Amino acid sequence: xxxxxxxxxxxxxxxxxxxxxxxxxxxxxxxxxxxxxxxxxxxxxxxxxxxxxxxxxxxxxxxxxxxxxxxxxxxxxxxxxxxxxxxxxxxxxxxxxxxxxxxxxxxxxxxxxxxxxxxxxxxxxxxxxxxxxxxxxxxxxxxxxxxxxxxxxxxxxxxxxxxxxxxxxxxxxxxxxxxxxxxxxxxxxxxxxxxxxxxxxxxxxxxxxxxxxxxxxxxxxxxxxxxxxxxxxxxxxxxxxxxxxxxxxxxxxxxxxxxxxxxxxxxxxxxxxxxxxxxxxxxxxxxxxxxxxxxxxxxxxxxxxxxxxxxxxxxxxxxxxxxxxxxxxxxxxxxxxxxxxxxxxxxxxxxxxxxxxxxxxxxxxxxxxxxxxxxxxxxxxxxxxxxxxxxxxxxxxxxxxxxxxxxxxxxxxxxxxxxxxxxxxxxxxxxxxxxxxxxxx
Numbered sequence: 001x002x003x004x005x006x007x008x009x010x011x012x013x014x015x016x017x018x019x020x021x022x023x024x025x026x027x028x029x030x031x032x033x034x035x036x037x038x039x040x041x042x043x044x045x046x047x048x049x050x051x052x053x054x055x056x057x058x059x060x061x062x063x064x065x066x067x068x069x070x071x072x073x074x075x076x077x078x079x080x081x082x083x084x085x086x087x088x089x090x091x092x093x094x095x096x097x098x099x100x101x102x103x104x105x106x107x108x109x110x111x112x113x114x115x116x117x118x119x120x121x122x123x124x125x126x127x128x129x130x131x132x133x134x135x136x137x138x139x140x141x142x143x144x145x146x147x148x149x150x151x152x153x154x155x156x157x158x159x160x161x162x163x164x165x166x167x168x169x170x171x172x173x174x175x176x177x178x179x180x181x182x183x184x185x186x187x188x189x190x191x192x193x194x195x196x197x198x199x200x201x202x203x204x205x206x207x208x209x210x211x212x213x214x215x216x217x218x219x220x221x222x223x224x225x226x227x228x229x230x231x232x233x234x235x236x237x238x239x240x241x242x243x244x245x246x247x248x249x250x251x252x253x254x255x256x257x258x259x260x261x262x263x264x265x266x267x268x269x270x271x272x273x274x275x276x277x278x279x280x281x282x283x284x285x286x287x288x289x290x291x292x293x294x295x296x297x298x299x300x301x302x303x304x305x306x307x308x309x310x311x312x313x314x315x316x317x318x319x320x321x322x323x324x325x326x327x328x329x330x331x332x333x334x335x336x337x338x339x340x341x342x343x344x345x346x347x348x349x350x351x352x353x354x355x356x357x358x359x360x361x362x363x364x365x366x367x368x369x370x371x372x373x374x375x376x377x378x379x380x381x382x383x384x385x386x387x388x389x390x391x392x393x394x395x396x397x398x399x400x401x402x403x404x405x406x407x408x409x410x411x412x413x414x415x416x417x418x419x420x421x422x423x424x425x426x427x428x429x430x431x432x433x434x435x436x437x438x439x440x441x
Contacts, residue, residue: 020393030436035088041210046416075219105154291393328368
């Protein structure tokens with residue numbers, strides 16, 4: 001069967017008024033359908049992390065952690081979502097309302113309810129909610145700035161700068177369940193950049209309330225920076241304690257050797273000038289090389305002991321942090337620290353916890369295998385250590401580490417712009433018109 005073009009041209013010309021009517025009706029229906037359309041925004045934030053070497057954690061693990069998202073939502077401080085209703089849709093009034101609602105307590109039943117709030121006078125407002133088979137209708141009157149107490153909630157309503165222009169507002173609001181909001185953000189966040197070797201992380205979020213998404217990403221970046229700072233402070237403290245313990249041990253050994261030397265001098269009546277104790281003396285190149293070797297061995301022993309007794313889920317000091325170059329060991333210690341951080345995110349009943357634990361034990365075994373192949377005392381390496389030179393070396397190392405920690409911001413984290421990039425669903429408007437046109441024809 002062939003398509004007869006002339007036949008259809010004849011039909012259109014003969015019944016043109018019906019075709020026009022169908023197009024008009026279809027366009028009208030599409031227009032009404034599009035009134036329900038709500039824009040979905042894509043919001044993007046960038047963070048640049050300049051690291052000369054890999055530090056404690058992969059930042060993507062931190063950004064996707066439950067604890068960080070939980071803190072970011074707390075910083076956001078959104079307890080109730082305020083919006084207006086039109087004939088076709090509801091319009092968010094986030095940071096653009098005549099009032100703010102601060103919740104102190106919310107009953108579980110309140111999360112599935114929609115409340116109406118209206119301005120009555122300059123000092124009072126009314127909250128209402130229609131009844132159902134299970135509950136009576138709600139009618140309450142409150143005063144701005146004062147607690148409103150009800151079995152369903154305890155809240156305070158405050159006026160904003162917009163109140164003077166809209167004292168008789170008519171809004172609706174719902175209480176936001178923190179766990180649901182956290183899960184929605186966690187599923188919606190997308191990351192790009194770090195795993196491809198780039199120092200810039202792009203964090204994107206899609207949602208219908210762009211202003212809230214921008215504030216959330218700001219809160220997420222701020223909390224990430226604070227957590228990073230806290231972790232680095234803890235690591236810095238552990239690092240200095242590690243050096244201080246070595247200094248104390250070396251100083252104790254020096255005190256013992258000096259006591260023995262003094263006793264020997266007194267016994268044999270040697271003159272005091274023969275004692276050459278100079279804590280900050282100038283030592284030979286060989287003395288300092290041996291001191292550096294001892295420092296390395298002390299670190300490897302420290303790492304070995306930490307692994308053998310690490311039952312608290314504590315991260316390890318990476319070789320680069322203590323000023324030691326050992327590529328294979330650095331990679332494994334960083335991998336171990338990432339897994340420790342992930343483990344703290346899981347419950348023991350979670351299958352991911354079991355998988356993480358298996359990976360952690362595997363990395364631990366590989367670390368122990370490497371550490372056991374390294375000589376763990378200067379005598380094993382065939383070197384004699386001058387304790388005074390070692391003490392001098394440790395003092396210099398401590399000064400270097402302290403100077404390095406003060407010379408730059410933690411991990412050199414540089415938050416970038418946070419902005420709405422595009423509306424991702426505008427094509428839906430066009431698709432609706434096309435669909436209705438085809439139905440009409």
